[in-house]
Amino acid sequence: MATHFYKFKSRTGEKYIIEAQRRNLSCVKNMEAPPKSIKQYSQLELAFIELSKRDRSLVQSNLAQENLYAFKIDGLYGKGTEAALKAYNNKYLGNANLKQSKNAKKLISTVLSIQPKVAAPITPAPSPQTADTYNVASGTGFYVSDAGHIITNHHVIDGCKDIKVHSKGEVLTTLKIADDRQNDLALLKVSHKPSHVFPLSGDSPYPLQDIVVAGFPFGDRVSSSLKFTKGIVSSLSGIGNNYSEIQIDAALQPGNSGGPIIDEYGNIIAVAVAKLDMKKILKDYGVIPENTNFGIKTSAVRNLLQGNAVSTKPPNTEILSKKELSRTATDGTVFLSCWMTVVQIENMKSRKVLFTDLE
DSSP, X not given: OXXXXXXXXXXXXXXXXXXXXXXXXXXXXXXXXXXXXSOOOOHHHHHHHTSOHHHHHHHHHHHHHTTOOOSXXXXXXXXXXXXXXXXHHHHHSOSOOTTSHHHHHHHHHHHHTOOOXXXXXXXXXXXXXXXXXXXXXXXXXXXXXXXXXXXXXXXXXXXXXXXXXXXXXXXEEOEEEEEETTTTEEEEEOSSOOSOOOOBOSSOOOTTOEEEEEEOTTTTSSOSSOEEEEEXXXXXXXXXXXXXXXXXXXXXXXXXXXXXEEOTTSOEXXXXXXXXXXXXXXHHHSSOOOSOEEEEEHHHHHHHHHHTTXXXXXXXXXXXXXXXXXXXXXHHEEEEEEEEOHHHHHHHTTOTTSXXXXX
């Protein structure tokens, strides 16, 4: 084939050089300039620079995605772009001969067609606020207002994501209104009108006073019905001379926490809270404690209710029959279940005050 020389006078004529070289023709800027002074474009560069600016940048971006190009995405052909294209050719196209126009164009076309890599969606680890919850503990509570307010122990609800009320075949969700950690009290509320509301006693408890404790010892393992124990007020102070508590000899078991301690009028005189640690007393004194349990006085309960503007019933002034006392206590006392996430369960396992269904 004869050699032809194209003549141009400015840089804008570079496109003619490119086109000539693409056709395997030679060009000079003027008739006197030697052919060796003209830049020689490789077939690979020709295939690249004939792309639009957008596609040139896309080629570089796709090569960067393949970890073959680590330079600026500018759409310009340089040593970095050339090396990356050749590396891709060697890795994926069997090191095809890039001096052939068809191979160079195939390489460019292949790189252009690379699909962006989409990262697999990351499923966030569940938090205590979003994870599934499990019924892990139980306690007792009782109604103190017609609006559905319930008193229980703080340790019954401590760490729980949800507290549910189980009463007469219904399961009700609760809203925590307030708590008193120092006195181990908590105030909940349900959107439900209770069948019976306990009045708070207007009198202070006294030693030898007859009392009845209502609650759900051992949760619902034994049965789902309300259980009663009977005894007297043994002392007007609790552990360490805590005068917010009374000591009683009525039996308390895990699950009784938060239950009502009732006088013969059906009034609340205290809230069941704890029993002595048998192992510790045995270790310290060499005896097994019997009938040594405690309740939080009504005065602390009244302070919590007044602080949250909860209206209470006036105390009963007539002694109730055992049958009437049983009926009203059954209507006014509720079984509470504590629902936790797995993380919360692990955090609470060491707390012996909870009656847990996991042990």
